[in-house]
Amino acid sequence: MTIKMLSVKDLTMHYTTSRGEVSAVNNVSFEIEKGQSLGLVGESGCGKTSIAFSLIRLLPDNAQIKNGEIILDNENITAMNKKQLLQVRWKGISMVFQAAMNALNPIFSVGDQIVEAIQAHNSDINIKNARVKVAELFTLVGLDPQLMDRYPHELSGGMRQRAVIAMALSCNPKLIIADEPTTALDVIVQDRILNQLKEIQKRLDMSMIYISHDIAVIAEVSDRIGVMYAGRMAELADAKTVFNAPIHPYTYALLGAFPSIKGKKRVLTTLPGEPPDLLNPPSGCRFHPRCPRATSQCQQEAPPFVEHKPDHFAACWHPMEVKNV
């Protein structure tokens, strides 16, 4: 019996800039079950981070959710007022930020900041008990609990990232969004942290959204993969299917651009052109200018995001039939 944890329907989000409206997220729909992880992959600017911030409604003043519904475990996030929103943040959905970010305030100790998160959502826990919990979390992510009272600048990049993960777990969230959590780390640390994350996710039976532009990383941690292009979701299926039998030409091109250690040497395919300017997105299917299979229908009408095969969604007028890429 699978429980639906997150359900996103037709999410549309725009930024208002001095040059016009930027259509950052356009009619995106997906679902995540309890304990399942979804990887969102795509080029820079395709809208994956915008989706993440839209889920917790942490948008700048010039951004707006124009349409759509976000339901977390039967609670409608899009309809929440400010007070409810403050509660659902971190306790319902928490975030692990990019390693390069200063997600930690430099003038407070790491432990204090996690205690703050805990106390903000559990008013009856006193400081002593909160610190005990922080120590547990540190052990869980592989940090020495004594580091709790250190300041962020005293920790290495990998240690900081683990602390940020511990912070994200601190209120037992139902869903964690990990936004490029290992991009700024070196490969060895990256590997360790990815494995740690995967293990914690399985152990705590948490849902996770994993965001990256690196399809290799996505492949390692995700149960399902959603491919984003120009603010729309191009394809959504479980990880194996996306890799072995993608049906959207963009996914195919994305995979083709990625060298494989096994298998024959082959010429890497590259996509001509650039991702479109979301201020004036292309008409119809946003991928049509770069798509080798585009027809006039693709230019005139945007393809609907439908289930082409069991549990395999795509937005394409001419999906591909490819076996064993």
Add this chain to the structure above:
Amino acid sequence: MKKYILRRVIQILFTLIIFQSLLFIILDAQPGDITNLYLLNPKITPEAQEQMRVVLGLDKPPLVRYLRWLWNFVQGNLGTSFSHYPREVMDIIMERAPRTLVLFLTNQLISFSVGFFLGKQMAWHRGTTFEYGLTIIGVILFTIFTPWFGLMMIYLFGIELNLLPIGKFLDPSIWRNVPLDANTIFYYLIVTAVIGLILIILVNRLTRKTSRIVRQIVRIGGFVVIVGGSILIWSLTPVGFLAGDIVKHMILPVLVSTLVSFAGTMLLMRNTMLETLREDYIMAARAKGLPESVIRDKHAARNAFLPAFTNLIISIPFALSGGIITETIFSWPGMGLTLLEAVNLEDIPLAMGTLSFVGVLALLAHLVADIAYAFLDPRIRYQ
């Protein structure tokens, strides 16, 4: 931490020596020397003048004189005043210094607090008329010509409305048959203020780890109790009315000097807050579901506080300079007025001595502020 403090102290001492040396160079650069002042007296013959120079050690080579100058300074011997002969310069300074200190410290404290608070509000209400209005008011007040502004204020409050006294720091008629002198009262006032400040800081530190509501109540309540308590204690003493007189005379000078200087902190605070609010950890704090007031006051303002404090440190010499102007307008007999008097009367020892002292004061204040900064910014301590 200790290493940092030690390093700072040595740097300040070094600066002090350079400062004194610069003063010596200025003094020496003048053509002739002090004995030239006596040239106009026909009774003094050139031989007598030469004898004077020997007595004063002015015939020795410059290096010797320079070292003597430094040595005297270190001992606290700043010479003897001409215009207040035979009082020693140090003596006169000690008498006048507390009055300047009282004004200076009060001004810095109030102007920083007000500037900090208003700057925070301005950043939070960016783009509104409130912000623009306050910016213009702030800029005009910051660049207003202080003597002119001071005179306007004196005219308004002292003469037209007759609310506050016009100048000086006490009303002689009240003080006529009183056993104590003004300096003792000043001294005790400073002591009260220092004790009050320490208590407030203690209260703040002790309540750090408690919950928000308890903390707010204790801090605000503590502040009221401490201030109210001090006033109460003073009014119960037999000399309370004297202190009240001094405070009454202080209101206008403090008001003018605060109005003229708070905008510096305020505008900087607004800029720094805006920069801080762009930082990633602010966004992370929002994602954690913390309420806006906590983000503003705890996360953003605490970070923005540091550059504002640095600015306070940097503007200490300007504040002292401004103090000179304020003292002149209000005839407040502190160091600033002394300096002007000395310059106008060509009392070189007094002028140089006062300047030395003001320099020392500036450097000391700088040192204290630097050390306080090390306590506030955890990143500095571990260098």
Add this chain to the structure above:
Amino acid sequence: MQAQTTSSSKITIPIWRVRLNLLWKNFKANWKLFRKNPIGLIGLVIIIIFALMAISHPILMKYVWEPRVYDPVIGYDIEVFAHPSPPSARHLLGTDPLGRDILSQLLYGTRFSFILGISSALISVIIATTIGAISAYYGGVVDMIFMRLADVVTMLPFIAILVVLSAMFEFTGFTLALVYGLLVGFGGQTIVIKSQALSIKVKPYIESARASGGSDMHIIFTHMLPNLLPISFLFMMFTVTNAVFAEAALSFFGLLNIRMSWGIMINTAQAAGYLLAGPEYFHLLLPAGLAITLLCSAFYMVGRALDEIVNPRLRDR
């Protein structure tokens, strides 16, 4: 594949033209940003008004006013009975205790303040930028000496020092501008400019300039200095403000040997005992005090607006 070059693809525009065009483009872009800031614009307008006032004085003196009556320093109006006299048709702002026309003094003072302020600012900025660039570029002992010196200078109270100096040396407007410019130039500005220069020094194009054989002087002047100009210009604004204020204060104390300035106007009123004499004598204090305040505010406002350009994080999104 080799790039084919033919004689027709040679660049014929002289390099100074290219640089000029770049500078103009840069200026236009910055002007666009500056325009968005209402406070900067107000400041600029006030400065322009004052500039017009300054220019108008010699014209008025030559063509409109009778020099014997309207000269700001030695004029005296016999036809008016008691001096100081309140504003009238003859003397739009009245006369001061010595019988001189206040409007004339005000206009003359404008010219004086501009010259004083701008020369101080230029001197200080030239010193600070040169030292900052050299310190950043050469590093080592040179850097240490200048930075230590700057540390010392920032801790000194300028006005107090100027007060004492004015007792020992007679200050005219020019010498005051010089001394003030020197004091400011070696102080805090140098530290900021140096750190800015440092961030330029580590940029790759500096290394490539050195690798292609550029001499030190060339690198400093052609590459570093233009990038330091915005922040230097910013500091100039604030220096003008402070210089005008300092001169006014010192003149008010009666310590300077200047013929006429706004500070002297207030000092004259004070020396004759009219400071707190009542509202009918406001015309002695108001114009000068207001002028000093407005000019200082104007430069400060422009400085703040420039601050938002130089420091992009402060801009509205």
